[in-house]
Amino acid sequence: MKPFDNKTPFNLQVNMDNFLPASAEDKAYMVQMRPSTTFFRDGVKRLLKNKVATVSMFVIVIIALAAIFIPMFWPYAYEAQLGNQPGKPVDNSYANLRPFEYGKTEQAKIEAGEKVFPHVFGTDSAGRDYFIRIVYGTRISLAVGFFASIIVLIIGFVIGSISGYFGGKVDMVIMRIVDVYYSLPDMLMIILLAAVMRQTLAQALVGTALEKLGSNMISLFIVFSILYWVSMARQIRGQILALKEQEYVLAARTAGAKGKWIIMKHLFPNCIGIMVVYTALQIPSAIFTESYLSFLGLGVNAPMPSLGSLTSDALNGISSYGYRLVIPAVVISLIVLSLNLFGDGLRDAFDPKLNS
Amino acid sequence: MDSKTIAYIIKRVILAIVTIWVVMTVTFFVMHFVPGGPFTSEKATSPSVQAAMEAKYGLDKPLLEQYGTYMKDIITKFDFGPSIKQKGRTVVDIIGDGLRTSVKLGVIAAVWGTIVGIILGAIAALKRNTVIDRIIMVISTAFISMPGYIVGSLLLLIVAVKLHWVPANGTTAAGLILPVITLGLSPMANFVRLTRSSMLDVLGQDYIRTARAKGVSGTRIIFGHALKNALIPDITYFGPMLAYIVTGSLIVEQIFSVPGIGRAFVSSIINRDYPMVMGTTIVLSVLIVIMTLVSDILYKVVDPRIDFS
Secondary structure, three states: OOOOOOOOOOOOOOOHHHHOOOOHHHHHHHOOOOOOOOHHHHHHHHHHHOHHHHHHHHHHHHHHHHHHHHHHHOOOOOOOOOOOOOOOOOOHHHOOOOOOOOOHHHHHHHHOOOOOOOOOOOEOOOOOEHHHHHHHHHHHHHHHHHHHHHHHHHHHHHHHHHHHHHOHHHHHHHHHHHHHHHHOOHHHHHHHHHHHHHHHHHHHHOOOHHHHHOHHHHHHHHHHHHHOHHHHHHHHHHHHHHHHOOHHHHHHHHOOOOHHHHHHHHHHHHHHHHHHHHHHHHHHHHHHHHHHHHHOOOOOOOOOOOHHHHHHHHHHHOOOOOHHHHHHHHHHHHHHHHHHHHHHHHHHHHOHHHHO | OOHHHHHHHHHHHHHHHHHHHHHHHHHHHHHHOOOOOOOOOOOOOOHHHHHHHHHHHOOOOOHHHHHHHHHHHHHHHOOOOEOOOOOOOEHHHHHHHHHHHHHHHHHHHHHHHHHHHHHHHHHHHHOOOOHHHHHHHHHHHHHHHOOHHHHHHHHHHHHHHHOOOOOOOOOOOHHHHHHHHHHHHHHHHHHHHHHHHHHHHHHOOHHHHHHHHHOOOHHHHHHHHHHHHHOHHHHHHHHHHHHHHHHHHHHHHHHOOOOOHHHHHHHHHHOOOHHHHHHHHHHHHHHHHHHHHHHHHHHHHHOOOOOOO
16 A cells, blocks of 8 residues: 655545554543543532531531431420329429439439439420420421421522523513512511411411421411522522523524423523522521521420520520520521531532632 | 613612502501401400401401502501500500610611721721731621520620629610610621721722822821722611611510510510501511612712612
8 A cells, every 4th residue: 555645735545544443552542530520529529628618517417417316315305394294293393403403203213223314404494304495496497497498499490490591571570579579678578477377377277287387387488488589589590591591502402402401401400509509508597587586486386496486485584594595595506607607618619600 | 960870769769669569568468368357366355446447447348448548548647557455555656656765776786886897897908817807707707697686695694694784674774785785786797797898899999009109198098098988888788787677676675675666566466466567567668678778879879880780
C-alpha cells in the first residue's frame, strides 16, 4: 500500500493509520483518572467541608433520634399524672418534684430495695414527668416543622412551576396574588386563622381518624400551607423561568417533547437543589411559628406538650422552678439555631449561584 | 421624581389598598365560619350586646349584605361594634386604651434598637475582621435566631425574678424596662447586620477613596460620606421592624403583664371575643401595611438608583 500522502491538500486517499486498533498506550490515555462526580455528590462534599453545617447536622440528628426513640422505652408517659392512680386519692407528693426527687410511694419502694426510674427533670405542677414532656414537645415541634414544610413545598412547587412554565397571563395573575401575600401581615393572619380554625375543626373532626391529632395541630398545618407557599413558589418560578430558556429544553421541544415530559425530565430534576435548600430553611421558621402560637395558647391541644407551651406553662412557676423555663428554652434555641445554620450550609453547598 | 418612580409609588399604593381590603375581607369571612356565628359563645352573652350585634350586622340578613355593612362601618365610621366580653365598652375604646401603652413601648423599643443597631453595625464594619466585629456579629446572630418569647422569658427569669433588679410586672415605669429591652433586641440585631454590610459596601466605593486622597479627616469620611449613604438600605427594614414589634408585643406584653393592645388581643382570642379579635387584627394590619408602604416609598425616593422590577 502506498504511504499516506499528506502533501497534496485535495487528495481523497484515506489515512489508514487512523483506523488501526488502539494500542495499549492509546487505551491508557482514555482511562478515567477519577470517577466523574455528580451534582449531588459535589454538594455533599461541599457540605461536609463546612464545619458549622456538619456540627449543626449532628446536633439535629441527635435531637431528632432522641425525640423519636426515647419515648419508646421511657417508663413514664407524657400525659400520665403520676400521683393520680385510679381508685386512689390524688397523691400530691408527685406534683412539682425537683430533678431526681421521688414521690411518696416511690420513696417507699426505694427503701424496700426496689429500683425506681429517676425523674431526671423532676415533674410539673400536675405531677407529670418533665423529661418526657420535653422530649415529646421536641418531637411535636420537629414533626410540625417537618410536615408543614413538606406541605409548603408541594403547594409552592405546583403553583411556582405552573406560573413559571406557562408564563403570560397565568404568571401575571399568580404573581399579583403573591405580591398581596407578601404584603399581608402574616403573623396576624396566622393568629387569626389559628384562633378560628381550631374552633371550627374541633367539631368537624369528632369521630374521624384525625381527631387524635387534635384540631389545633391540623389547623396549624392548614395555616402554614395557606400562608407560607409564596416564597417557595417564587423561588421555583424563578428557577423554572431561567431553566426554560436553556438550550436543552429547546432541543427537547424541537424533538417533539410534550409539556409533561419537559417538566418531569428537564425542569423538575434541576429544581431539586433549590427545593431541598428552601425546605430546609422553611423548617426552622415553621418550628418558630408553631412555638410562638403554642406560647400564646394557640398551638397543639393540651395535654400534648410543645416546646412553646412548655415555656409558657413554666412562666407560672417561674420564681421557684426557673429550670423548667430554661430547659425548653435551650432546646428550642438549639433546634432553631442549628437548623438555620444547617440550612445556610445546604444553600451554600447546593446553590452555589446564590452564594456569589 | 421621574415617571418611573411615580409609577412605582402608584403601584405600591394600589397594592397596599388591595392588601388592606384582603385583610378586612378575610377577617370577616373567617369570623363567620366559626360554628354558631361569631357573636355567640358558650358563656351567656349579655342580651343587650347580643341585640346590639344583631342589629348592627343584621345577622339574619344574607352574608353579602352583612359584609357590606361591616365594610361601610369600618371605612366611614371606624366602628367595630361593642365588645362581647367587656360590658358597655366598644372595641375601639379598648383598642385605644391598649394602644397608648403599646405605642409607647413599641416606639421606645424601635428607637433604641435602631440607634444601638446602627452604631454597633458601623463599628463592626469599621473594625472588620477584628475581635470586636466577631463579638458584635455573634451577638446579633444569636438575637436574630432566638425566638423573642425565649429571650423575654429568660430576661424575666434572670433580671426580675432572680436578681430583683426590676419588678416582674409591667404595669409600672420600672417594669417597662425589660419589655422595652426584649422588644428592641431583634430590631437591633437586624440593624447591625444591615448597617454592617452596607457600610462595608460603601467603604469600598471610589468616592470614599477620593475623599481620603483629598485628605478629608477620618471622622468626616465616616459621618459625612460613609454612614450617610450606608443608612439608606436601613430604611427598608422599618416596615418589617414594625411588623415584628407588633407581633412581638403580643408575647412581650403577655410575659411581663403589660396592659397593652397585645395582651388585650391575646385574651380576646382566648375568650373568643370576636368583635375584639376582628377589630384588633384590622387595626394592627393596617398599621403594618401603611408603615411598610411608607418605608418602601421612602427608600425609592431617597435612592432613585434602586430598581424594583
